[in-house]
Amino acid sequence: MSASMQASAAEPILRLRGISKNFGAVSALTDIDLDVRPGEVVALVGDNGAGKSTLVKILAGVFQPSAGTIEYLGQQVILSGPGKALELGIATVFQDLALCENLDVVANLFLGHELSPWQLDEVGMELRAWSLLRELAARIPSVRQPIASLSGGQRQTVAIARSLLLQPKIIMLDEPTAALGVAQTAEVLNLIERVRDRGLGVIIISHNMEDVRAVADRIIVLRLGRNNGVFTAETTHQELVTAITGAAENSVTRRQKSRSDQAISREAGL
Amino acid sequence: MTNPDPISAASLDRADSRVRNDESFAGALRGFVDRIRSGDLGMLPVILGLVIISIVFTALNPVFLAPNNLVNLLFDCATVGVISLGIVCVLMLGEIDLSVGSMSGLASAIIGVLWVNTGIPLPLAIIAALATGALVGLVYAVFYTRLGMPSFVATLAGLLALLGMQLYLLGSTGSINLPFQSDLVRFGQIMIMPAWLSYLLAILPGALLLARGWHTSKRRVEAGLAPLAMRLVIAKAVTLTLALGIAAWYLHLGRGIPWMFALFVLIAVVLNYGLTRTKWGRSMFAVGGNREAARRAGINVNRIYVSAFVICSTLAAAGGILGASRLASSSQQAGTGDVNLNAIAAAVIGGTSLFGGRGSAWSAVLGIIVIQAISNGLTLLNLSSSLRYMITGAVLAIAVIVDSLARRSRVTHGRA
Numbered sequence: 001m002s003a004s005m006q007a008s009a010a011e012p013i014l015r016l017r018g019i020s021k022n023f024g025a026v027s028a029l030t031d032i033d034l035d036v037r038p039g040e041v042v043a044l045v046g047d048n049g050a051g052k053s054t055l056v057k058i059l060a061g062v063f064q065p066s067a068g069t070i071e072y073l074g075q076q077v078i079l080s081g082p083g084k085a086l087e088l089g090i091a092t093v094f095q096d097l098a099l100c101e102n103l104d105v106v107a108n109l110f111l112g113h114e115l116s117p118w119q120l121d122e123v124g125m126e127l128r129a130w131s132l133l134r135e136l137a138a139r140i141p142s143v144r145q146p147i148a149s150l151s152g153g154q155r156q157t158v159a160i161a162r163s164l165l166l167q168p169k170i171i172m173l174d175e176p177t178a179a180l181g182v183a184q185t186a187e188v189l190n191l192i193e194r195v196r197d198r199g200l201g202v203i204i205i206s207h208n209m210e211d212v213r214a215v216a217d218r219i220i221v222l223r224l225g226r227n228n229g230v231f232t233a234e235t236t237h238q239e240l241v242t243a244i245t246g247a248a249e250n251s252v253t254r255r256q257k258s259r260s261d262q263a264i265s266r267e268a269g270l
Numbered sequence: 271m272t273n274p275d276p277i278s279a280a281s282l283d284r285a286d287s288r289v290r291n292d293e294s295f296a297g298a299l300r301g302f303v304d305r306i307r308s309g310d311l312g313m314l315p316v317i318l319g320l321v322i323i324s325i326v327f328t329a330l331n332p333v334f335l336a337p338n339n340l341v342n343l344l345f346d347c348a349t350v351g352v353i354s355l356g357i358v359c360v361l362m363l364g365e366i367d368l369s370v371g372s373m374s375g376l377a378s379a380i381i382g383v384l385w386v387n388t389g390i391p392l393p394l395a396i397i398a399a400l401a402t403g404a405l406v407g408l409v410y411a412v413f414y415t416r417l418g419m420p421s422f423v424a425t426l427a428g429l430l431a432l433l434g435m436q437l438y439l440l441g442s443t444g445s446i447n448l449p450f451q452s453d454l455v456r457f458g459q460i461m462i463m464p465a466w467l468s469y470l471l472a473i474l475p476g477a478l479l480l481a482r483g484w485h486t487s488k489r490r491v492e493a494g495l496a497p498l499a500m501r502l503v504i505a506k507a508v509t510l511t512l513a514l515g516i517a518a519w520y521l522h523l524g525r526g527i528p529w530m531f532a533l534f535v536l537i538a539v540v541l542n543y544g545l546t547r548t549k550w551g552r553s554m555f556a557v558g559g560n561r562e563a564a565r566r567a568g569i570n571v572n573r574i575y576v577s578a579f580v581i582c583s584t585l586a587a588a589g590g591i592l593g594a595s596r597l598a599s600s601s602q603q604a605g606t607g608d609v610n611l612n613a614i615a616a617a618v619i620g621g622t623s624l625f626g627g628r629g630s631a632w633s634a635v636l637g638i639i640v641i642q643a644i645s646n647g648l649t650l651l652n653l654s655s656s657l658r659y660m661i662t663g664a665v666l667a668i669a670v671i672v673d674s675l676a677r678r679s680r681v682t683h684g685r686a
């Protein structure tokens with residue numbers, strides 16, 4: 001792949017070293033290293049509770065790391081709050097979306113970054129909202145509806161559209177396609193490729209290995225809050241599952257085995 | 271850009287065939303009924319309430335609807351109404367300020383002591399009172415944002431502390447009379463707008479509505495969006511102008527419209543602009559609706575809390591000053607009794623939700639008119655204050671029940 005070849009040559013936009021995060025007695029993350037280069041899609045995979053969202057929230061400025069350093073464009077930075085991260089050009093689609101249900105789609109898209117703060121430019125914002133949503137092939141009937149009246153997938157589309165608003169340098173998507181329809185998922189994957197080609201860095205978290213393999217240049221596995229290997233799209237499913245679950249013999253393989261055993265015995269019974 | 275749909279000739283926002291874009295009056299009416307049924311009640315309960323109250327009290331005592339009685343009612347509305355505008359700000363965030371009554375009493379005491387007893391010029395005394403209000407609000411905000419103290423507790427403590435300060439300032443005399451010939455007292459008791467100005471101001475809102483509607487519609491068409499339904503805008507403007515015009519005419523059959531009420535409405539207009547047309551207002555709604563989401567969008571949540579508490583206490587102080595001018599005195603009774611509850615009840619009755627994230631400045635204006643109408647009507651019937659309290663309490667309970675039920679209905683109808 002030419003994109004990844006070019007990517008590996010460039011300086012990383014984001015370089016994490018030794019990031020740890022404790023919640024009281026729980027160490028959600030221990031000693032995490034991560035690089036993201038321009039024009040590169042990095043997938044973060046791992047089991048439930050592996051610490052993926054925690055890592056993303058640290059990069060979004062929502063949590064402060066307990067230890068470790070973050071370098072952004074070669075400079076060491078402290079992401080003291082979500083505002084700081086957004087200002088630097090780190091945009092995030094959170095797993096829980098973080099939308100305000102009482103506000104309409106336009107207000108949510110522009111939240112905190114409204115056009116002309118002293119006399120809101122509603123027409124300008126609505127126009128921009130429509131063009132962002134079109135880019136994602138969104139199926140949203142009206143941008144003047146409160147978020148509360150949208151479906152799960154529509155909300156997810158709004159959250160993704162919002163991350164594109166500020167022309168970020170790096171986009172983090174925490175399970176962006178979990179609730180999306182077939183067409184919208186394809187559109188999000190297209191979008192990821194488009195922003196990658198524009199030279200942005202992308203971090204995507206997903207439990208869908210097909211999607212991950214389709215777009216990721218590198219796949220980083222987290223297990224129980226630690227780095228557990230770096231893979232590429234060529235890695236076999238088996239290997240990835242092993243890295244994620246931590247054993248060659250795991251519930252996924254057992255299930256596959258029992259199913260194939262059943263199939264064999266059924267054939268034998270015929 | 272990939273577009274699975276061929277770009278339709280329809281404007282961007284009219285492309286989805288599932289949306290009913292009915293711009294006739296019948297369509298607007300249907301949309302309105304839909305909204306009400308889903309629990310998005312808006313101003314409806316308060317307007318209905320006002321109509322019922324007027325009918326009942328007029329039937330019991332026709333003096334109720336006499337022009338001069340209504341003029342008095344407007345004078346009374348202004349004092350607690352200004353306090354209620356501040357309450358709208360804190361309720362919007364899902365917080366509460368229980369000390370607005372005491373704050374208004376303290377402000378009135380500050381005016382009396384500084385201006386009458388010490389001889390400091392009135393404008394300086396007013397600034398001192400307002401600054402005290404701002405400071406108190408800042409203290410609440412710091413307690414809330416830095417120490418995590420619930421506003422309920424902080425302001426309950428404030429209620430006592432501020433009342434103590436008021437009593438301390440007024441000392442043994444207990445009451446200071448303000449000079450009757452002073453501008454402050456005349457403002458609170460007799461100053462009335464000239465008739466021509468009332469009529470001019472009655473026309474203004476409708477005219478502005480039309481002008482803005484026309485301007486927005488033009489910009490939308492230029493931008494490729496569907497235009498506004500101008501017929502509805504015109505209907506709204508005409509209705510508003512007629513209602514205000516008739517009200518102005520009727521009030522001028524009596525003394526006319528008090529300047530103090532005009533000041534109250536002016537503050538409401540400014541607050542309404544702030545809440546609906548500025549980034550600050552958007553942030554207020556966002557923090558009230560989902561605090562964490564607002565934080566993640568980069569909003570400085572603490573600053574929003576500070577602004578709300580400061581505005582609330584400052585307006586409470588302003589209401590106290592107006593109250594002093596209305597009563598021509600600073601007394602130990604100022605700000606006690608039902609002032610607190612009336613200010614909060616007015617905002618809630620007008621449709622500002624106790625749960626945060628919903629509300630408007632107009633809710634305080636309409637709400638306080640309802641509250642004062644009840645109080646005024648009961649006074650005309652010579653009912654004792656015990657009954658007045660019970661009835662006002664019942665009205666507040668009904669308002670909160672309506673708020674809770676409407677909220678539940680909004681949740682099930684996906685309107686949050």
Ligand SMILES: Nc1ncnc2c1ncn2[C@@H]1O[C@H](COP(=O)(O)OP(=O)(O)OP(=O)(O)O)[C@@H](O)[C@H]1O
Pocket residue numbers: 023026028046047048049050051052053054055095
């Ligand atoms: N605010 C918090 N307070 C305490 N513990 C937390 C908090 N947030 C996360 N954790 C813990 O940190 C660990 C990692 O959680 P995280 O949300 O990062 O997992 P995840 O990899 O995103 O999982 P999933 O695939 O289910 O989204 C979990 O054990 C979780 O209980």
Ligand SMILES: [Mg+2]
Pocket residue numbers: 052053054095174
């Ligand atoms: Mg997660």
